[in-house]
Amino acid sequence: MRLKLALALLLTLGLGACATAAPRSKAANKARSAAEVHVALGQRYMQQGKLELALEKLEKALIFDSSYVDAHTVIALLYERINDQRKAAEHYRRAADLAPRNGAVNNNYGAFLCRTGKLDEAAQHFATAVTDPFYKTPDVAYANSGSCFLHAGKFDRAEQDFRRSLEHNPSNGESLFNLATVLFQKSDFLRARAFLQRFESLGVANPDALLLGHNIETGLGNTREANEYARRLRTEFPDSPQRQKLEPSTPS
Template identity: 35%
Template sequence: MIRSVVLLSACLLSLGSLPVAAQVVVPESTHTNQVATDARTRARLHTELGAMYLQDGNMAVALEETGVAIEADPGYASAYSVRALVYTALREFTSAEADFKKALGLAPGDPDVNNNYGWYLCQRDRAKESVTYFLAAVKNPLYSTPERAYVNAGTCALKAGDLEGAREYLTHALRLAKDGGPQAQLQLAKLAYTQGNMTEARNRLLEMMRLGGQPPAEALWLGVRIERKLGNKAEESSMTAQLRRLYVASPEYQELLKGNYE
């Protein structure tokens, strides 16, 4: 997904005409550069707002804000990338694909654009193809969160059936993580479960839960299946109860009700 955005405590200023006596004549090239800088600043601010509204689930305003950003600066790749994520959430995949392609055309080496497009491809059942974009993201030495792209690469490699690649990427993410790597631990637990190593799967999952925070539905559902495989009835019941209490409307709980443990 999207990198964290910070709401800037700034406003867009509309510069009116100065009194004649106060006007300063500047070279045309300097004026042009200033206009371009102002346009990029407006585009960045509106893109950040769009990303925040996307995270809050307000798709209409997110779409409006990213549209304003693109109108302000049609060359700002991040605006297209975030708008593509909005279109993805709205299931308007043709528009999402077009915006991602535009963003990549403008900034082929941008790590966030590559990471976002990779995640889009993975969600669209193009997991094998997606890994290329995650690896392109981590190649950028200025990328501040390469561990996220490695987790995404590992998650999608696992989805594509590349178990060896998944372990490599997730292990790399774990080495880079400063918070203990809960997401990497969860995906490594899923990998171990897939390979039939229930002891490792259980240890990885318990470490993920130890790192704090409420475990997501996929973690609890994985825990139910691990404990079931190990024959730990009490632990299986505990995980089931948590899944029911916290995520009764989740797809994972529906799988539990259907008895689809595999």
């Protein structure tokens, strides 16, 4: 499960950061409106895969208003997509400088830092994100933080973050699945099964979950249940890498 940083999240960025801002002049408001239009166009072109046009629109947005947080975040996403990590980092950092207490902005920057291997810095931004009283999805920041520590092999901290995520949103699928993964890694198979079952109750069938279910039931010594997960994985996702990870001796 990858860290959550979808374009849909951008729709809420910057709103909290502007709530207490000083009154803007008519010219500034006009510039901001133009920037918003160009960011919306940039997002649309990104979704269509027209990245050169998207970059053009986003650069124009920043010409109109270089203090527009969403413009920095969207162009950072674009630079990440075209593998320009230096410029992506520059714009994520600028967004965080402009909105230092904004939950969504800090969550996005933390996710980027985690993807680039800067665990300690990422943790600081995730911690800042969840202190924003106006941030509507702290469960996402906790889930991202947990994923960061999970991939670093720090299972106790990852478990803590996933549990905090589920306190805020008991139906956060990423946290349910990843908490099951953490508990499996810690050989706590019974609790791993419980969280995987909660994940499965959301109706999300994917090869990662089926493979994890197979491995959990194998750890518990439940051959019949393990074989049922293996059968489903072979039937529903026959060409998946997860299917290839099954033991060759597992019955069909």
